[in-house]
Amino acid sequence: MGKYKNLLVNVGIFGLSAVATKLMAFILMPLYTLYLSTEEYGIMDMATIMVTTLFPVLTLLISEGMLRFTLDDKSKAAFYITETMLVMLASCVLLAILLPVFDLPIFGGLGRYKIWFLLSYAALCFPSVMGTVARAMDQMKLIAYASILSALIMGVLAYVLIAGMNLGLMGYFYSYIVGNGSAILVYLFAGKQYQFIDFTVWRNNASLRKQLWRYSLPLAPNSLCNQIQTTVSRFIITGVLGISASGLYAAASKIPNLLNVLQQIVQQAWQLSAFQEFKSSGLKHFYDVIWRVYQALMSVGSALVITLSPFIARVLMQHQFYSAWPLISILVLAFYLSAINNFLGTIYQAYMRTKPLLIATIVGTVSCLAFTAMFVHSWGILAAALGVLVGSLTIFVIRVIDIRRLMRVDMRPFPTAITMGLLAAQSVVTLIQCDHYLSLSLICLLSIAGAQCYELKPLINLMFGRRKYTA
Known part of the structure; x- marks a missing residue:
């Protein structure tokens, strides 16, 4: 039971971090939609999307390789961490050189805030990498401390600067940079992560660089999957329908992020455990158990958000933004498939087979872009939501088939297919708002919850020691 206990502890720590950061974004959403125009909101969202998109592009996710290899051999940690921090600095310099590109119309006015965009990139990406260092070096509690502090500072500043001082979009940038930047101080001084930087070790172990980069390079496109689909969809919407339509789509996209809180908590803990337990006995059994729990959490969470989406939208989507709420159901279904894709992707990473992810x-990305470009003129922003769904579904099919080369994880095909069918039906009735759609959506939710409770029964028996679990 030790591996399950460690997983639960990690879930708790990542949970505190996620509650502090992700939920703060939802607390601030009514503030943004109330005080910012659709154009300002669109620029704000474009900045956020570009930061999260450029991070894997400019750093090639070297931090993920650092995590995997440091957990495998901590005696080489100084080399991996030093290499990662140097790459981070280089990415900031490269982005500074590329800043004039953001004057192009496709970026919807982001070019007017180039310097603040660069600072936003640094303020988000350095704490992210330092958090990965904390995971690798067993500084788990530090992640929660840094996240809570940065979220509180960002939230207080946002309300003071935007609502109190009417600074608008600049108030957002100020609060974002200062809030996230405070986490850097926590990692540097409370965690003393500067001690992990050693240029002598870095120079003397250059032979390790090749295997680190061979592992990390294919991970960037994998991480970019959601970002590329979302970002290019924004570009298409902005180019065809205008920045205001992009703002509406962005507002609808925020509510499915409620599920990202849950998914990232479980995914980060699962990834850490998958790497730590890779060389232990009973690996397949462990993965089978975690799959059942992961699938249950993602499916029930998705169904619950779809059921509550009209009510959540009334609170979080103010004024003209509310008209985009029916898109939420499609975006939630796409999220569910993406969550499964991430679970399977972790298995590839554990086996150090990252090329198939590419x-x-x-x-999947080509499928998404082709679908969106083909139908955006006739279907509007709905085409972008459906395009993300098509892309996620394509990746799901490929990985489910290909993963068998590494490990035959028992994904419970029949119960999983039923769950997916119910989620798809729930999404459709909510999207078209047919007669009694709320009742039909609730029936789908209860059916999914019942099916997952039945699936988790063996795990419950395992936890209470009634009998040995058999996957």
Whole structure:
């Protein structure tokens, strides 16, 4: 039971971090939609999307390789961490050189805030990498401390600067940079992470660089899957329908992020455990158990958000933003498939087989872009939501088939297919708002919850020691 206990502890720590950061974003959403125009909101969202998109592009996710190899051999940690921090600095310099590109119309006015965008990139990405260092070096509690402090500072500043001082979009940038930047101080001084930087070790272990980069390079497209689909969809919407339509789509996209809180908590803990337990006995059994729990949490959470989406939207989407709420159901279904894709992707990473992730990502991204470009003129922003769904579904099919080469994880095909069918039906009735759609949506939610309770019964028996679990 030790591996399950460690997983639960990690879930708790990542949970505190997620509650502090992700939920703060939802607390601030009514503030943004109330005080910012649709154009300002669109620029704000474009800045956020570009930061999260450029991070894997400019750093090639070297931090993920650092995590995997440091957990495998901590005696080489100084090399991996030093290499990662140098890459981070280089990414900031490269972004500074590329800043004039953001004057292009496709970025919807982001070019007017170039310097603040660069600072936002640094303020978000350095704490993210330092958090990965904390995971690798067993500084788990530090992640929660840094996240709570940065979220509180950002939230207080946002209300003071935007609502109190009417600074608008600049108030957002100030609060974002200062809030996230405070986490850097926590990692540097409370965690003393500067001690992990050693240029002598870095110079004397250059032979390790090749394996680190061989592992990390294919991970960037995998991480980019959601960002590329979302970002290019924004570009298409902005180019065809205007920045205001992009703002509406962005507002609808925020509510499915409620599920990202849950998914990222479980995913980060699962990834850490998958790496730590890779060389232990009973690996397949462990993965089978975690799959059941993961699938249950993602499916029930998705169904619950779809059921509550009209009510959540009334609170979080003010004024003209509310008209985009029906898109939420499609975006939640896409999220569910993406969550499964992330679970399977972690298995590839545990086996250090990252190249297949690149293939699936390319195919899925092309599917998303082709669908969106083909139908955006006639279907509007709905085409972008459906395009993300098509891309996620394509990646899901490829990975489910290909993963068998590494491990035959028992994904419970029949119960999983039923769950997916119910989620799809729930999404459709909510999207078209047919007669009694709320009642039909509730029936789907209860059916999914019942099916998952039945699936988790063996795990409950395991936890209470009634009998040995058999997957």
